[in-house]
Amino acid sequence: MAVFSLGGTIAMVPGANGVVPTLTAKELLTAVPGLDNIAVELDVRTFRQLPGASLSFADLTELAEAMEGAVRNGVDGVVVTQGTDTIEETAYVLDLLWRNEAPVVVTGAMRNPSMAGADGPANLLAAIRTAASRTARDLGCLVVFNDQIHAARWLRKTHTSSPAAFVSPNHGPIGHVVEGHVDIPLRMERGPVLTSETWRTVKVGLFTVALGDDGELVSAMGKEVDGLVVGAFGVGHVPAGMVPALAKLASVKPVVLASRTGAGPVHERTYGFEGSESDLLARGLIPAGYLDPLKARVLLHLLLASGVGAGSVRKTFAAVGGRGWVPGNSMDEHI
Template sequence: MAVYSLGGTIAMTTDPATGGVVPALSAHDLLAAVPGLDRHGIDLRVHDFRRVPGASLTFDDLTELGAAIDKTLDGGDVDGVVITQGTDTIEETAFFLDLHHDHDQPVIVTGAMRNPTMASPDGPANLYAAVIAAADPQLRGAGVLVVLNDEIHAARHVRKSHTTSPAAFTSPGAGPVGRVAEDRVRLASPPPTRVAPLAPAARDARVGLYTVSLDDDGTLLEAWDGRCDGLVVAAFGVGHVPQRLVENLERLAGRIPVVLASRIGNGPVLTETYGFPGSEKDLIGRGLIPAGDLGPYQARLLLQTLLAQDADHETITSKFSAFAR
């Protein structure tokens, strides 16, 4: 079993200079705080990869991490991988890694909502459950998963839905695929069917994220013009925007890929129900690409990955349609 630590709350201790907590603990420190792991006879290969807050992780960090994991798994003698990191970006990093993961061995991402200086920190329990999950043959072929609070979530569905609760991670509309109890994985449903892994980036690509809001006049939307290679629009409801944004979006979609997602983050963008100006059917007819069931954050990551491979409009549309349940 390989364990990669990236920092985050799970690895934080008090900084005397500021009085706040900062990433300081190594992967060895984290594992030393987990009781009972040694009785399972799991050989742990530890990699102290980064020590940063989750909010400071970058595409470059994740690309390097993915390459390191591939090299480890290519050897064939590792049953799974565990990643510890900050929870701020777990839903994004898990999805990003899952887009590229091309091995049968599962990759489990975990972290903590309570840092080690607090009463009843959840990091040791989450790390324990993550190791158990990564070693379980039931999860072979499941790709990248998130394990916190003894729940197992697919990278495609998981969301951070609370700022402080240990039960912050949920999978709206799908639920967890399983749980860890009595030192074994208990699946509630099969993990979702995975799309074919995507190739590494061939170039840099910048993708913007624009969230539509009440009485939006489109001024800030215009600021994206010429400043990004692609844009995700987090629209109202099932994919609606104010009528005054329609012409700007059509003009943008004629120059760059524009993906239509929902700012709700739970449920699909529709394609053929509403017909008024600014409706999902109207916008798709003007060249916007529906995001399927992907929330805006996942849609941004998929679009960025595709643009970094120089994918054309047809390929991008096809890849997003694969994520419609």
Template sequence: MAPTDGETQGVKPQLGAADLLAGVPGLSDLDVTLRFTDVSKKPGASLSVDDIAALAQMIAQREQNGASGFVVTQGTDTIEETAYLLDLLHAGQAPVIVTGAMRHPSIPGADGPANLLAAVQTAASRASRGMGCLVVFSDQIHAARFVRKEHTTAPGAFASPHAGPIGFIAEGAPRLLLTPSPQQHVPLPLLGPARVVLITAALGDDGELLQGLGDRFDGVVIAAFGAGHVPETWVEPLEKIAEQIPVVFASRTGAGSTARNTYGFAGSERDLLRRGLIAAGDLDPYKARLLLLAHLRAGTDRNGITAAFA
């Protein structure tokens, strides 16, 4: 048997929306009218904030024209980020469901068709209205603000370690168990460019990467230890940067909230807050970066940014 292109050259995005829908058994049995659009065939790793903002504007326009729900398929590398950004930018009542596939169509056990069917079922459900952006994988429904990709290749790669899934698919219907608190949206269009850098704290790091950040970027997010801690040698550089641009600290652990009043040593959360940094709360570093970036691009001032994280 001759090797396939996927075996010789690696898998590349090739299938359009019509191809994906044609491969989903049971889709034609649903009482829904489907319309599809190919927006981009970029790999998930190459998507940009502007791509997602343009998609959010397209969704808003089509909701005004009568569409009642949306399904977005993309590569899984950045789903936890694109879904959260869509959740920030989408102010409508129509649900936006993001899904994809961990196993591409040329290998046994491809999960794309089942995920797409579940996503359409969720988008078509009245129970999903007003829920913002959701991620559907392996018959689980996740809120965009909590979901993370936790495995490189497993079909069940997506989970919400901080809160758990908010629902699941059973007998072809979404069962929503929890309703996330309403999202505070960032208005479209995003007005201007901004750059936000993400720096991860690591054992023994001397903080050299912090030098000059205030002159080169518009915002900084620190993926901090534990509940929001950094090495003592980072404290003064971070304080100086925070005098120039917003500096947010989030926990690098992936679950749980940053603290505010527990520890008091140099580099602790109390120390960082006192020096003008902003706590990310429940957001992981990747989503904290997107929240900061979206507000900077929307022209939000420092007080507004602090309130957004609060």
């Protein structure tokens, strides 16, 4: 099994002005009690030493390539440790890039190693157990925290500091680690895998709609990006004053409509007023389904960076958003 460390709270120790990512992957493992009881051989790699907030798409595409190389060299599972600030996004990037059946499990810590009750060792042990389990195969990227196993596609961070910060609001965890045993009673179909020989440099914006927005700010943002995700009110609503700006932008580049609420899908045909979900979709916006705005931005970024066309973007969101996925279909069948 390969363990890749990217830094983050799990690897932080006190510095001059607060904790900073310093521990190597090997040092992380030495702090895990009970690891000797797991019959796995570990290939340990310090891939980055960065706070989660400083990770980039380039870091993750390079990591995915390194993970693929590890599997080609014989490892049968991968664990990634990193900062929790961006796990709900980075894990989904890996989920979209991972083409193998071998488990990929991302974890980290909400409490750094210098704190009482640091959760990093327990999370890392549970992640290694999960990646070593045959029940975790062919599920894409998983996230393990607090002995819960989550699908990366649905995971959200919902608290700034609680060890129970990670939840899957729409679908719940798919499994648990109990008494050292990995239980995954819920199996979900794999989504499409995105590939590209050369990833383009693109900018994808995320605009969260707020009370009184009139379209001026979203127009300004739209001029600077290759695509935009709109985190709208409720089931997909915006102020009427924003509609002309969004319609104009959607006529020239992809604009995805997601809900800022954090749970539940964007609707498609319930409301009919100006600025409602049906009005916006009729004007060319793309529904995100169950994908929250952060996940929708990740998917749109990778799609545009891979060079697919506008029709493929729309079809892929229809597939991945959870309201139109046909089990067994490949990415090519959707695009």
